[in-house]
Amino acid sequence: MADATSTTPPRTHWSGAADQTELDRWQAIAEGVARELAVDVLERDRANEDPRRELQLLRDSGLVNLLDPAELGGGGAHWETAFLVIRTLARVDASVAQVLAYSYINKSNIGFLLPREKQAEWYRATIDGQWFWGDSVNPVDPDLQLTPDAGGWRLNGVKHFSTGASVGDRILISAAVTGGDRDGQLVLFVIDAGADGVEPLGDWDALGQRLSASGSVRYTDVRVTEADLLGVLTEEPFANLITPGIQLAFANLYLGIAQGALEQARDLTRARKNAWFLSSADRYRNDPFVLRVFGEFVARVEAVEALADKVGRRFDSVVELGDAVAFETRGAIEVDIAKVKIVSTEVGIEVSNRVFEVTGSSSAKSSVGLDLFWRNIRTHSLHDPVDYKKLEVGAHFLNGEFQPISLYT
Structure with a gap:
């Protein structure tokens, strides 16, 4: 935390941690937007058009200005809350969640790059205009x-x-x-x-x-x-927190996709009648093999969620340090985020793929749309190779090494 006796203003308006009231408030708003997006998510995916109407929903809800300073009319929320919002939207529409995540990260360069005295003008313009930043x-x-x-x-x-x-x-x-x-x-x-x-x-x-x-x-x-x-662009550690931020946004995107796939698979399985003819169960939902797969998936997804929440809160604490962020501080949070990225990628891909094993052949119909989750995570997880995230974690664990600062590490 910044020295309370210092006369130097903090680098950004981000300080402290989100309380439960903040998290609950913005998650409820995100869930409301997600319900609207869910109505025609498959039709919109097939139309493959730019999401202009969808972004207006995010403007109207206030989510577009979530991370902006409250004293200038923004949401005044924390990064942990932003990651939760991204995850919540990704359960339904990962494309829209991605555009919002990128806007958060792109816009945050106001805080990470500009001196504090120059930030207000930029924030006023983006808040008043409800700007999305591509x-x-x-x-x-x-x-x-x-x-x-x-x-x-x-x-x-x-x-x-x-x-x-x-x-x-x-x-x-x-x-x-x-x-x-x-x-x-x-x-x-x-x-x-x-x-x-x-x-x-x-x-x-x-x-x-x-x-x-x-x-x-x-x-x-x-x-x-x-x-x-x-x-x-320099190698100043605080300014380069932007990369850990976008990597944690990606991890939450993948986690949300896994949660969405699991939720739809549950609904499809509960609606199935009878059971496999060799099973002793009366319905698919009671088949021991089906129960085993769901049990495994629920445990793994919730484990990723717990890690994502922990690291999201830690990211806020590092951002609050401002000028005190050293190369080692920045490297440590990058390694923590790489861990989340690794497990969210692998769990997300496996869950969105294997849910078909317990939902049955009818779930492969185009009209069901269960494939949307796998297609989305398979596409975005290729953004940067997850093997290099494993390298980051392994190099630090074995040798205490951090990777060079870049827009990927």
Whole structure:
């Protein structure tokens, strides 16, 4: 916790931990939105259109401004609460949960990068406008050029996997400057999604996460000014808490998918009549093999949930440290989050796949939609290889090593 006698303002408005009242309030709101999304989730998935109506639900509910400072009109909530909201929405619609998660993370760069005295102006604008923040930050796809032009820069190039950029109000972009006073700097800046020269290509064609608006964007002579800059990307540990944050958001996304698959499988199994002809049970729901599978899944999912809750609260405590976050502090929370990422990925994929074993052949009908959970987690879990998360955990456990700071570790 920051020194109460210090005259230096804390780096961000995030402090303390969420109490149960906060968690219950925002989870109830998220559950209400999830019920609305559930009405036509399969139809929307098949239509494969950008989720504009869905994002308006999130604006109307207040979820879009959940993490923003209360004194400026935001929700004033904690990161633990945001992760719970992502998980709750992912039980029904993981695509919409992903867009919201990315908006939370993208917008949080206001707090992680800007000095405290410059944050209020950005927060007021995003709160008043109920902005969703998409991004073009994919670090393994650096094909953007930012060149000096008339006191600012011009942005050109194509960025793939630009989640939320085609539906957001603002786009967070990273690009290396070529030429001028900032030559070679990797800068992070924000532009209006409707600016001249911004062209979403509509080429997102994945197995799952179909409504995550994760297609490519072409930028042609887009004007960027000093006022658009959030900062220069460095290896300062506090500023780089952004990566542990997005990794924990992913872990909660996968956990929510597993919970949603398990809930639908339970309903389908309870509705089944009779039992397998070789079984001594009267109904499938009483078959010992079915009970065993559900028992295993429930135990494993709840274990992941307990770990996710624990680490989510710990993340808030690290964020609160501000300038006191050292490389080792940041590395320790990254390792803890990698543990959650590993188990949420593997449990989520297994549960969403194997639930078909206990729901029967009729659950494979397209009209049932049980496949949506597996398609979504199978698609998004390829974002970055989970084996490298295992490497992170193993390297720390055996050798006390932390991985280099990056946008993946």
